[in-house]
Amino acid sequence: MLENLFIDPTFQFVLFSAAKIAVVFGVVMTFVAYAVLVERKVSAFIQDRVGPNRTAPPLALKIPVLGRFLQRCGIFQPMADGLKFILKEDFTPAYVRTIYFWIAPAISVIPAFLTLAVIPFGSTLGKQQMVIADLNVGILYTFGIVSLGVYGIVLAGWASNSKYPFLGGIRSSAQMISYEIAMGMSVVSLFLIVGDLNLSKLIQWQADNGWLVLYQPVAFVIFLVSAFAETNRLPFDLPESETELVGGYHTEYSSMKFALFFLGEYANMIASSAMMVTLFFGGWSLPFLGKPADSLLGGLVHIGIFIAKMIVLMVVFIWVRWMLPRFRYDQLMDLGWRRFIPIALLNIVLTALGVALFNR
Amino acid sequence: MPQLTDLLFYAFAGLTLLFGFLCVANPLSRNPVTSAMFLVLTIISMAGLFVLLHAFFLAAVQILVYAGAVMVLFLFVIMLLDLKEEERRKLNAIAVGLGSVAVLGLAGVLLRALIQAKPVIAAGTQPVEGSTKELGRILFQSYLLPFEILSILLLVAMVGVILLSKKELK
Secondary structure (H helix, E strand, C coil), X not given: CHHHHHHXXXXXXXXXXXXXXXXXXXXXXXXXXXXXXXXXXXXXXXXCCCCCCCCCCHHHHHCCCHHHHHHHHCCCHHHHHHHHHHHCCCCCCCCCCXXXXXXXXXXXXXXXXXXXXXXXXXXXXXXXXXXXXXCCCHHHHHHHHHHHCHHHHHHHXXXXXXXXXXXXXXXXHHHHHHHHHHHHHHHHHHHHHHCCCCHHXXXXXXXXXXXXXXXXXXXXXXXXXXXXXXXXXXXXXHHHCHHHHCCHHHXXXXXXXXXXXXXXHHHHHHXXXXXXXXXXXXXXXXXXXXXXXXXXXXXXXXXXXXXXXXXXXXXXXXXXXXXXXXXXXXXXXXXXXXXXXXXXHHHHHHHHHHHHHHHC | CCCHHHHHHHHHHHHHHHHHHHHHCCCCCCCHHHHHHHHHHHHHXXXXXXXXXXXXXHHHHHHHHHHHHXXXXXXXXXXXXXXXXXXXXXXXXXXXHHHHHHHHHHHHHHHHHHHHCCCCCCCCCCCCCCCHHHXXXXXXXXXXHHHHHHHHHHHHHHHHHHHHHCCCCC
């Protein structure tokens, strides 16, 4: 009876999917914690400071040389940060709209994790494909979920019932909708070339024919800049620009609820880095490693390649944040509507012409 | 034992009806933002129904366009309006009566159509998979004219909105 259950394909599918979801979630959460550390270290380097180098549990310092070294690297800092978020007082101001005030942080985190479901983070491991859901409309699913991300911020701004958060929420909804259009249009040209919306097939195409960033550099630039706007990162962090709006949409939040917004931002950063690796940089493939892995080691190498590419893009996110000043709001809208959308449209037309002339 | 897809169908259909009801007649809250959020949930549950019909493209577009863009703009407008007035508004007996007649009439028509309908998957025709390629082919070959007319309709609406929202016109 029990043996039959384990052979049953449906049960196996559920079991392996659950395992993949658990592992991806765990890895992403660790990544978020250490992305914050990298952010602090990189910003310190750029501003000629040292960055976090004091935190360490007492026992770790007993290890002769390594303990001191890890302390200087700030390896233990994320644990202290996490503990601080949990232990701080969770203060709910009077006059907020309580229900929305509570669910808004959760709504802002969920979409970031849902987008990761369709991203192929490796070729195969054993007999399992290394993607949680191999959808035929992969990219459309991603855009659908990403477009839901705006609700968390808008509701947070509205539920806080005070001026600065409200302005932040309004700004973010306008900004995110505008850049979603440019982002969506930039990837159309990719799919004109490849001819399939499935992300696994997209990667296989890139493994055979070379990375798409070489074919579509314009689309990549538009996608990259739009990704900054979608994740509310500098130079487009107008929803939370602290010099004008105190903290923007999360002004009234404290403790773990604030941490959830923070987590959402970094998870979004990871998701869009993973997306860019998949769309433009060949996913898990390298020019000389294009075949789906047939051994366990090969599968692990492919996952490693994917993560390495993702880390490079995340460092770009962090690097840009500390190098560029913030845009003005009208400049942001101008760039989105009057520059990117026409360029993206032109790119689609030219790509379609190219495909029509050369492929058939 | 019922199939998993059947269970999912009843779950999504039930949720769609429940959220739809809470959107128009929420007994707990008369706040327009709450109504809008329940409309978003209704749209998402309907996308679930599309997925069960293998219409993945339709499901994704449903969420992308309605839940992700149209409803955000709705919310945007509602939040800028004065909500207090809307919450104070009393139920109008005549409006409720007329509304129920309209709803019941429409429900009757749909019910009749449902009862008369027979499963019509004839032998030889394979069920249409809602793949993007197929959809595009049908849209741009068999239904090209209606599609183009719809695009022009949307364009006219867009131009009209821009004209109306510009205050000073020479």
